[in-house]
Amino acid sequence: MPRLPLDEFLTGPTHAPIFDARAPLEYTQGHIPGAVSFPIFSDEERARIGTTYKQVSQDKAVLLGLDFFGPKMSQMVKQAQKLAPQKEVRLHCWRGGMRSGAMQWLLELAGFKVHLLDKGYKDYRRWALGAFAEPRPLLVLGGLTGSGKTDVLQELARRGEPVVDLEGLAHHKGSSFGAIGLPPQPTPEQFENELAWQLRHLPSETPAWLEDESRMIGAIPLPGALFEQMSVAPLVLLEVPRAARTRKLADEYGSQDPQLLREAIGRIQKRLGGLATKEALAAIDAGDMEKMVALALDYYDKTYTHGLENRRSASIVRVTSDTCDAAVNAELVLRATHEQRLGRVQIHPKR
Numbered sequence: 001m002p003r004l005p006l007d008e009f010l011t012g013p014t015h016a017p018i019f020d021a022r023a024p025l026e027y028t029q030g031h032i033p034g035a036v037s038f039p040i041f042s043d044e045e046r047a048r049i050g051t052t053y054k055q056v057s058q059d060k061a062v063l064l065g066l067d068f069f070g071p072k073m074s075q076m077v078k079q080a081q082k083l084a085p086q087k088e089v090r091l092h093c094w095r096g097g098m099r100s101g102a103m104q105w106l107l108e109l110a111g112f113k114v115h116l117l118d119k120g121y122k123d124y125r126r127w128a129l130g131a132f133a134e135p136r137p138l139l140v141l142g143g144l145t146g147s148g149k150t151d152v153l154q155e156l157a158r159r160g161e162p163v164v165d166l167e168g169l170a171h172h173k174g175s176s177f178g179a180i181g182l183p184p185q186p187t188p189e190q191f192e193n194e195l196a197w198q199l200r201h202l203p204s205e206t207p208a209w210l211e212d213e214s215r216m217i218g219a220i221p222l223p224g225a226l227f228e229q230m231s232v233a234p235l236v237l238l239e240v241p242r243a244a245r246t247r248k249l250a251d252e253y254g255s256q257d258p259q260l261l262r263e264a265i266g267r268i269q270k271r272l273g274g275l276a277t278k279e280a281l282a283a284i285d286a287g288d289m290e291k292m293v294a295l296a297l298d299y300y301d302k303t304y305t306h307g308l309e310n311r312r313s314a315s316i317v318r319v320t321s322d323t324c325d326a327a328v329n330a331e332l333v334l335r336a337t338h339e340q341r342l343g344r345v346q347i348h349p350k351r
Helices: 006-010 024-029 043-055 058-083 098-109 120-131 149-158 166-170 188-200 224-232 242-253 258-267 274-286 289-309 326-340
Strands: 018-020 088-092 113-117 138-143 208-211 235-239 316-320
Touching: 006 113, 006 120, 043 058, 058 098, 088 098, 088 120, 098 113, 113 120, 120 188, 138 149, 138 224, 149 208, 149 326, 166 188, 166 208, 235 326, 242 289, 258 274, 258 289, 274 289, 316 326
Parallel strands: 018 088, 088 113, 138 208, 138 235, 235 316
Antiparallel strands: none
């Protein structure tokens, strides 16, 4: 069977969808971005085949797999015709073994052109994990909570700047309040897959913008090699007055479920202290979002400032603004990076 190396597979015909022949649980744990779950076996069937392989024999496991596969073949072909009307697909399983081989046989029998990934999804994972250690030019946008960093990054992207939205990929804004209003976080494996995919499409010479993050975004750890590069990259620090930040966050969270806000305060109550926690909860009950935010910022501002003191950035450029307006601040940030000639030289992680 002809097999494609990973790079050719990923850049293959764009009209040919990627079919992931692994079981649904494997797909949920992590998959190639854009791939369609097209399992040859259900989770239960895969488990039974695996048990038979270990406890009985490989031959019995293969026969059991055929028993499961046979009755589903007609339906699989019909589903493939809906998903790939041009009858051309890219296909993989875990290691490029029997599951993708059987699926390829079936689809080719039905007249499909099939591009099979050599070494399967396992090779994509190997490549994704390796991508984080590749030195690349980076610019990190920092600032105290509520400065509107994510909004500025989105504005920079609209202006053609290369941007990687780590919080968008993680479905979390990084604080105790960070999950409110967002979908559930992906698995760490899928976050890495999506992040590596975005890094793959960045220009090699132009510095890419990322937001200053701690090692964890909610429950998602940043890859260590990338975090190391971010920690020594030039930092553009957006400085916005506390009053403006407070108003922005109050507007942002004022429409959210009060119970979710109470739970967020509860997660940081040990750091806030008993009195501040009590006042913050009372402010939520009273609908006084600005007071609640102000109390939370006492903790978050202190934490970020402490982390900034220990930062090892190649340089720190401070950009002062009196507003949270993303368009205004994006212009200020771009002007500062141009004046300081940031990102003109490749920044390599320290060894």
